[in-house]
Amino acid sequence: MRFGFRDFAVAGALLATASHAQCPSYTTYSQTPHDPRSSGPLALPYMRPDPACRTFNSTAVEKVIEDLKARLKDPDLARLFENTFPNTLDTTVKYFNTTENLAFIITGDISAQWLRDTANQFAHYHSLLSVDPKLATLVKAVINNEARYVSEYPYCGAFQPPPESGLPPTHNDWADGVTVNPPVNNQTVFECKYELDSLCGFLKLSRSYYQATKDTSFMNANWHSAVDQIFRVINEQSQPTFDDDFNFISFYNWTGGGGALSPQVNNRGNNEPKAFTGMVGTHHRPSDDLSTFAFLTPANAMLSVELAHLADVLDDARQAKNVSRFARQWSRTIHDAILNSTILNNVFAYETNGFGGRYVMDDANVPSLLSLPYLGFLDKNNAAYVATRKLLLSNKNPYFSAGKTFRGIGGPHVDPWHPWPMSQISAIFGTDNDEEIVGSLYLIANNTNGLGLIHESQSIYNSTDYTRSWFAWANSYFAEMILDLADRKPGLILKENKSYKPGRG
Template identity: 45%
Template sequence: MLSISWASALLFAALPVASSTPPSSGSGCPNYGSYSMARNEPLSSGAYRLAYQRPSPECRTFNSSGVEDAIKRMRDEIYDPDLFRLFENTFPNTLDTAVKWRGFAANNSDEELAFIITGDINAMWIRDSANQIAPYKTVLKKKTDDIASIFRGVINLQARYLIISPYCNAFHPPPESGMRPTINGALYSVTPPYDKKIVFTCNFELDDFGGFLQLSHDYYTRTGDLDFFGKFQWINAVQSILKTSRDMQKPTYAEDGSWNAPSYTFQSQTMTSSGTLANNGIGNPVNYTGMVQSPFRPSDDSALYNFQIPANMMLSRYLASTAEIMNKLPNKGAAGLAQEMRDMAAEIRDAISRWGIVRGPAGDRIFAYEVDGFGGVNLMDDANVPSLLSAPLLGYLGLDDPVYRNTRRFVLGRTNPWWCAGPVISAVGSPHVRPGAAWPMSAIVRALTSDADAEIATAVREVLASTDGLGLIHESVDSFDASRWTRQWFTWANGLFGQLILDLAERKPHFLKESFQPFLIPKS
């Protein structure tokens, strides 16, 4: 996931109120990159006077009756006008703006495909697209629902990409779309080689595998549509994931001390240390642990130590759950693959327990963010999901897990080097931007993984106050100045906020009757 520079973001500080049509994309519809930078009317009636950021229905990239029904229902349930406006803008944002193309495979007219852009970048990230679609599981009931087609299309296209280039993370539109690829001018040297006509970037990020499996799990759990998984390329994609994961479990040195040639290397010409891998593209050495290496983090930044704990948590959890899908398929070899999935899930979980739990700054047992199996430990957390904070959201463990509780205290405090605290918002940030730039995504995850009313209220209030009047969730926000932010069009975080509001409607409905204004509005 690329982002604009912090310096560029400062240009966005003065945002006009726009009542006229923004610059056109050439189709008669506004260019959303421009549209989302303006405070479009009508503004919300609360103190924050948030912009309206939905394109007109004919300009939306996908219209779902289920999503529209959810928005209408929440209009009656949410008391705070600014909170409703933020939900109204964010929950449908992926469908409104990012479903760039839908169609069918050239060699199979039944195989649905859907190309989802990340927002302001015209490429499809495996992880991002999975996270962008995931919030709509709340309105997914059966395989005939309109939104079900999007799930199937994304899963099928991700499967194709994972088979062709399993080490790569972002891809150009499929040839069936007729869309021209976006030229990536960056200079990379990558092993194994990839086709630049297919691949946009080739950072190996383990959470891509977890994202694909999670989306598969969500679709099956909501629809029970078992036949879908045996029809097209899903089984082959899982085989690719298993093979690649086994390759990336290899240690740097063999048992006799000889060097194991790496399965993956990455070098680039970059101005940042996080844009390439150390040791001529190999990364720092690792010992065998049973975990799978992830040379790049969910932020697209290079890892300090290649065993990233949150990504391994995610992979273990969803290998185990999707093994149940595989085990029910009548396809040849499916039962054996299901057992292999269960075995790897258990192996990774055992390795996390052995290598990933360390003593924190307070002397208690916490999860490390990254380890190398030699004793090297990176104590931090990053806002991008999967994160340590998000472990219960991933379904890896429960909120009451004692090691998680210790880890949570570490993550949400000054002992975490990427805890960004200030009067605007206090949340986990990321080396992807800079110190002091909190990510609202982390505040949303904090609320999703909390049962404490006061903590949830603080997180919601801070996110609501952090949009700089645009009514969309930014990538990062200066903890001391809400007008300094990055990315006005970040569909992943937008959808996650919508997911939070729907979660609160089920779990803590009284929240939606509260005011989150900087001053109290009398209730009528």
């Protein structure tokens, strides 16, 4: 019998469905250590699912794992990388159809696709897209699925499976009792908190795909419609709360309360008033928590960076010159507004409102102030960043906490005494100081509760008290950081002081 490409795709999906039906839930699997153990002092377990239970396979990813296992000095770090680098592909690809150009990616133990999480879950694979066409096809399918979401619901950040998948929608108890205006369809939307960084995530995934492949085929009608909707949100949410005649301006509101995880949003779901600054307002943070003031500095920094990249991509592809022009204008406007309205005494505020209100803190979730160099907004030696970083990693940040075995930045999403390992990863991206890097690296490695995966948060009082054993974004971010060190600081972690870059040997 002769099979075409589509036949193989469908047959493969059917075989995968039958095989995965026999596989244990990774939510359960990730809570128990599995052999073999690493040979280092931590004896970390091997946490990859059986090959038959993995949701996607990439030969390029497997090669990077073998490369790093052979090069890393510390067998415990090697095991952490081996567990975390493939975690997104091993566990979160719930649906992928090449013919439909659609893929549905879950965050880990929550069966929904977050725009922000997905962009970060795939960030460490970008350099492999040019050498692994199958992986590139998957990412293109993710972009197309998300373009459809953003086109219809640009204010929403988390979504249900596409109807073509046949996967049932997941009921979100935390969305019960929530009123969203404009209304949304919960068969498509999992949660509709407006988080500016979610739109940035979509732009990041898009431009990273293009930078790696130079393939313009993802720029279809869905994608251009999504980009148009992003500019709609930028224009709407940069406006002040009142016009000159004190007419109230509202394009979106989300009440919260009821069964929602987040508290009720004040001012009838519109949050705190804001004045015009040139920045773009948001209702919720990357943590899914309610913002205190509308202008979230790190989300705006990421938006400024990604709009500049969008313009570069469109110009290089010779498409949508008018959109490219708007992107550059907004990128400059937002960049200048951040520098002019968020820095006081050489310290960035996390949130501002345009009336002089400032909230000096940081949250572990990226984009964060600590991650500004990672985002590409500024150099890690920038004087304001250095001063801000020092404050954030101290008790002057209300969401910094420290115990005998772990310390870092957390946020109200869990509680103040559960800092997130993600904050220590951001700290590594933000310094060239070897001692600080090694200190942060081993704070992370020593706090997996013996499970060899990167968790959401970790108690400073009890090493066995953590949240989310399966959190794909955190695993990807850790692996991305190891690859960054292998290139930027090879002598710290590799047997030879020779830079390693994936896909180049």
